[in-house]
Amino acid sequence: xxxxxxxxxxxxxxxxxxxxxxxxxxxxxxxxxxxxxxxxxxxxxxxxxxxxxxxxxxxxxxxxxxxxxxxxxxxxxxxxxxxxxxxxxxxxxxxxxxxxxxxxxxxxxxxxxxxxxxxxxxxxxxxxxxxxxxxxxxxxxxxxxxxxxxxxxxxxxxxxxxxxxxxxxxxxxxxxxxxxxxxxxxxxxxxxxxxxxxxxxxxxxxxxxxxxxxxxxxxxxxxxxxxxxxxxxx
Numbered sequence: 001x002x003x004x005x006x007x008x009x010x011x012x013x014x015x016x017x018x019x020x021x022x023x024x025x026x027x028x029x030x031x032x033x034x035x036x037x038x039x040x041x042x043x044x045x046x047x048x049x050x051x052x053x054x055x056x057x058x059x060x061x062x063x064x065x066x067x068x069x070x071x072x073x074x075x076x077x078x079x080x081x082x083x084x085x086x087x088x089x090x091x092x093x094x095x096x097x098x099x100x101x102x103x104x105x106x107x108x109x110x111x112x113x114x115x116x117x118x119x120x121x122x123x124x125x126x127x128x129x130x131x132x133x134x135x136x137x138x139x140x141x142x143x144x145x146x147x148x149x150x151x152x153x154x155x156x157x158x159x160x161x162x163x164x165x166x167x168x169x170x171x172x173x174x175x176x177x178x179x180x181x182x183x184x185x186x187x188x189x190x191x192x193x194x195x196x197x198x199x200x201x202x203x204x205x206x207x208x209x210x211x212x213x214x215x216x217x218x219x220x221x222x223x224x225x226x227x228x229x230x231x232x233x234x
Protein backbone atom coordinates (compact mmCIF):
# COMPACT_ATOMS: atom_id res chain seq x y z
CA UNK A 1 0.00 0.00 0.00
CA UNK A 2 1.27 3.43 -0.95
CA UNK A 3 0.02 6.63 0.66
CA UNK A 4 0.37 9.97 -1.13
CA UNK A 5 -0.41 12.86 1.17
CA UNK A 6 -1.54 16.14 -0.34
CA UNK A 7 -0.28 19.58 0.55
CA UNK A 8 -2.02 22.93 0.50
CA UNK A 9 -5.79 23.09 0.02
CA UNK A 10 -7.54 20.05 1.48
CA UNK A 11 -4.39 18.29 2.64
CA UNK A 12 -5.98 14.94 1.93
CA UNK A 13 -4.36 11.63 1.09
CA UNK A 14 -4.61 9.05 -1.67
CA UNK A 15 -4.10 5.38 -0.82
CA UNK A 16 -3.06 2.90 -3.50
CA UNK A 17 -3.86 -0.75 -2.73
CA UNK A 18 -1.82 -3.42 -4.49
CA UNK A 19 -4.82 -5.75 -4.74
CA UNK A 20 -8.41 -5.65 -6.05
CA UNK A 21 -11.17 -5.22 -3.48
CA UNK A 22 -13.21 -7.85 -5.35
CA UNK A 23 -10.66 -10.41 -4.15
CA UNK A 24 -10.68 -9.14 -0.56
CA UNK A 25 -12.38 -11.32 2.08
CA UNK A 26 -16.06 -10.53 2.70
CA UNK A 27 -16.02 -9.14 6.22
CA UNK A 28 -19.49 -10.42 7.14
CA UNK A 29 -18.52 -13.99 6.24
CA UNK A 30 -18.08 -16.33 9.24
CA UNK A 31 -14.64 -17.44 8.00
CA UNK A 32 -13.30 -13.94 7.22
CA UNK A 33 -10.04 -13.39 9.14
CA UNK A 34 -10.05 -10.68 11.77
CA UNK A 35 -6.83 -9.31 10.28
CA UNK A 36 -8.78 -8.31 7.15
CA UNK A 37 -11.24 -6.25 9.19
CA UNK A 38 -8.45 -4.75 11.29
CA UNK A 39 -6.59 -3.66 8.17
CA UNK A 40 -9.57 -1.75 6.77
CA UNK A 41 -10.17 -0.19 10.18
CA UNK A 42 -6.57 1.02 10.20
CA UNK A 43 -6.95 2.46 6.70
CA UNK A 44 -10.06 4.37 7.76
CA UNK A 45 -8.17 5.53 10.83
CA UNK A 46 -5.64 7.22 8.55
CA UNK A 47 -8.50 9.48 7.40
CA UNK A 48 -9.61 10.08 10.99
CA UNK A 49 -12.62 7.74 10.78
CA UNK A 50 -13.09 5.85 14.06
CA UNK A 51 -15.77 3.46 15.28
CA UNK A 52 -17.35 4.90 18.44
CA UNK A 53 -19.44 1.71 18.84
CA UNK A 54 -18.03 -1.80 18.47
CA UNK A 55 -20.21 -4.90 18.87
CA UNK A 56 -18.53 -8.09 20.04
CA UNK A 57 -19.54 -11.75 20.21
CA UNK A 58 -17.31 -13.80 22.55
CA UNK A 59 -14.70 -11.04 22.26
CA UNK A 60 -14.68 -10.99 18.45
CA UNK A 61 -16.38 -8.69 15.95
CA UNK A 62 -20.08 -9.52 15.54
CA UNK A 63 -20.92 -10.46 11.96
CA UNK A 64 -23.94 -9.54 9.81
CA UNK A 65 -25.06 -6.66 12.00
CA UNK A 66 -25.91 -3.08 11.06
CA UNK A 67 -25.16 -0.36 13.63
CA UNK A 68 -27.03 2.95 13.15
CA UNK A 69 -26.49 6.08 15.24
CA UNK A 70 -28.50 9.31 15.64
CA UNK A 71 -27.65 12.49 17.52
CA UNK A 72 -30.41 13.67 19.86
CA UNK A 73 -29.16 16.81 21.59
CA UNK A 74 -26.43 15.59 23.93
CA UNK A 75 -27.76 12.04 23.68
CA UNK A 76 -26.95 9.37 21.14
CA UNK A 77 -29.44 6.75 20.00
CA UNK A 78 -28.00 3.48 18.70
CA UNK A 79 -29.87 0.76 16.80
CA UNK A 80 -28.49 -2.75 16.34
CA UNK A 81 -30.26 -4.36 13.39
CA UNK A 82 -29.87 -7.78 11.82
CA UNK A 83 -31.75 -8.42 8.60
CA UNK A 84 -34.03 -11.44 8.37
CA UNK A 85 -32.21 -14.61 7.43
CA UNK A 86 -28.75 -13.22 8.29
CA UNK A 87 -28.29 -14.87 11.66
CA UNK A 88 -29.93 -16.10 14.83
CA UNK A 89 -30.70 -14.19 18.00
CA UNK A 90 -27.39 -13.52 19.71
CA UNK A 91 -26.00 -12.20 22.98
CA UNK A 92 -23.46 -9.46 22.32
CA UNK A 93 -21.45 -6.83 24.15
CA UNK A 94 -20.90 -3.21 23.20
CA UNK A 95 -17.56 -1.48 23.50
CA UNK A 96 -18.08 2.30 23.59
CA UNK A 97 -15.63 5.16 23.52
CA UNK A 98 -16.04 7.72 26.28
CA UNK A 99 -17.68 5.45 28.85
CA UNK A 100 -21.21 6.91 28.72
CA UNK A 101 -24.27 5.89 30.71
CA UNK A 102 -26.32 3.43 28.66
CA UNK A 103 -30.04 2.68 28.70
CA UNK A 104 -31.07 -0.51 26.89
CA UNK A 105 -34.55 0.47 25.67
CA UNK A 106 -35.60 -2.98 24.49
CA UNK A 107 -34.61 -4.82 27.67
CA UNK A 108 -35.33 -1.89 30.03
CA UNK A 109 -31.91 -1.98 31.71
CA UNK A 110 -29.56 0.84 32.66
CA UNK A 111 -25.78 0.73 33.01
CA UNK A 112 -23.25 3.13 34.43
CA UNK A 113 -19.85 3.78 32.92
CA UNK A 114 -18.07 0.50 32.17
CA UNK A 115 -15.95 -1.11 29.46
CA UNK A 116 -18.52 -3.52 27.98
CA UNK A 117 -22.32 -3.38 27.93
CA UNK A 118 -24.32 -6.61 27.47
CA UNK A 119 -27.39 -6.75 25.23
CA UNK A 120 -29.00 -9.01 22.62
CA UNK A 121 -29.66 -8.69 18.89
CA UNK A 122 -32.61 -10.26 17.07
CA UNK A 123 -33.41 -11.13 13.48
CA UNK A 124 -35.53 -8.41 11.81
CA UNK A 125 -36.12 -6.59 15.13
CA UNK A 126 -33.82 -3.73 16.15
CA UNK A 127 -32.38 -3.30 19.62
CA UNK A 128 -32.32 0.38 20.63
CA UNK A 129 -30.00 1.96 23.19
CA UNK A 130 -29.67 5.53 24.49
CA UNK A 131 -26.19 6.85 25.34
CA UNK A 132 -25.47 9.89 27.49
CA UNK A 133 -22.98 11.30 29.93
CA UNK A 134 -25.48 10.91 32.80
CA UNK A 135 -28.66 8.92 33.50
CA UNK A 136 -31.79 10.39 31.83
CA UNK A 137 -33.97 12.59 34.02
CA UNK A 138 -37.62 11.78 34.72
CA UNK A 139 -40.50 13.50 32.96
CA UNK A 140 -42.71 15.94 34.89
CA UNK A 141 -46.47 16.26 34.27
CA UNK A 142 -48.98 18.89 35.40
CA UNK A 143 -52.49 19.91 34.36
CA UNK A 144 -53.34 23.51 33.43
CA UNK A 145 -56.71 22.96 35.19
CA UNK A 146 -57.46 19.92 37.36
CA UNK A 147 -61.19 20.08 36.55
CA UNK A 148 -62.98 20.47 33.21
CA UNK A 149 -66.55 20.27 31.98
CA UNK A 150 -67.85 17.92 29.25
CA UNK A 151 -67.01 19.33 25.82
CA UNK A 152 -63.97 21.23 27.12
CA UNK A 153 -60.32 20.58 26.39
CA UNK A 154 -57.92 19.78 29.21
CA UNK A 155 -54.24 20.69 28.81
CA UNK A 156 -51.46 18.45 30.06
CA UNK A 157 -48.02 20.05 30.36
CA UNK A 158 -44.97 17.79 30.04
CA UNK A 159 -41.27 18.56 30.35
CA UNK A 160 -37.98 16.94 31.38
CA UNK A 161 -35.92 19.22 33.65
CA UNK A 162 -32.46 19.88 32.17
CA UNK A 163 -33.11 17.38 29.40
CA UNK A 164 -30.05 16.31 27.41
CA UNK A 165 -32.28 15.67 24.36
CA UNK A 166 -35.84 14.95 23.35
CA UNK A 167 -37.64 12.17 25.24
CA UNK A 168 -40.37 10.01 23.70
CA UNK A 169 -43.27 9.84 26.16
CA UNK A 170 -46.27 7.51 25.91
CA UNK A 171 -49.57 8.91 27.16
CA UNK A 172 -52.14 6.50 28.57
CA UNK A 173 -55.51 7.47 30.02
CA UNK A 174 -58.18 5.60 31.98
CA UNK A 175 -61.79 6.58 32.60
CA UNK A 176 -63.32 6.75 36.11
CA UNK A 177 -64.38 3.08 35.83
CA UNK A 178 -60.80 2.02 35.02
CA UNK A 179 -61.26 1.39 31.30
CA UNK A 180 -58.56 2.57 28.86
CA UNK A 181 -59.44 5.78 27.02
CA UNK A 182 -57.64 4.74 23.84
CA UNK A 183 -58.68 7.88 21.91
CA UNK A 184 -56.35 9.87 24.18
CA UNK A 185 -53.39 7.49 23.83
CA UNK A 186 -50.46 8.94 21.91
CA UNK A 187 -46.68 9.33 21.83
CA UNK A 188 -45.15 12.81 22.10
CA UNK A 189 -41.62 14.22 22.06
CA UNK A 190 -40.73 16.29 25.12
CA UNK A 191 -37.66 18.39 25.96
CA UNK A 192 -36.64 20.83 28.67
CA UNK A 193 -39.38 23.36 27.89
CA UNK A 194 -42.96 22.58 28.95
CA UNK A 195 -45.02 21.24 26.06
CA UNK A 196 -48.83 21.59 26.18
CA UNK A 197 -50.75 18.48 25.14
CA UNK A 198 -54.50 18.98 24.48
CA UNK A 199 -56.84 16.34 25.88
CA UNK A 200 -60.33 16.82 24.39
CA UNK A 201 -63.23 15.67 26.57
CA UNK A 202 -66.42 14.77 24.71
CA UNK A 203 -69.92 15.76 25.88
CA UNK A 204 -70.78 12.09 26.45
CA UNK A 205 -67.55 11.18 28.28
CA UNK A 206 -68.20 9.90 31.83
CA UNK A 207 -67.92 12.27 34.77
CA UNK A 208 -65.51 11.53 37.59
CA UNK A 209 -61.78 11.18 38.09
CA UNK A 210 -59.68 10.24 35.06
CA UNK A 211 -56.07 9.08 35.38
CA UNK A 212 -53.53 10.35 32.85
CA UNK A 213 -50.15 8.57 32.83
CA UNK A 214 -47.00 9.77 31.07
CA UNK A 215 -44.42 6.99 30.58
CA UNK A 216 -40.92 8.05 29.58
CA UNK A 217 -39.42 5.69 26.99
CA UNK A 218 -35.89 6.30 28.32
CA UNK A 219 -36.64 5.53 31.98
CA UNK A 220 -39.86 3.48 31.64
CA UNK A 221 -41.06 5.28 34.77
CA UNK A 222 -44.66 6.55 34.76
CA UNK A 223 -45.91 9.76 36.31
CA UNK A 224 -49.66 10.17 36.83
CA UNK A 225 -52.06 13.08 37.25
CA UNK A 226 -55.77 13.06 38.04
CA UNK A 227 -58.21 14.93 35.82
CA UNK A 228 -61.71 15.52 37.16
CA UNK A 229 -64.54 15.74 34.62
CA UNK A 230 -67.60 17.47 36.06
CA UNK A 231 -71.07 16.07 35.54
CA UNK A 232 -72.93 17.89 32.77
CA UNK A 233 -74.77 20.94 34.04
CA UNK A 234 -72.71 21.34 37.21
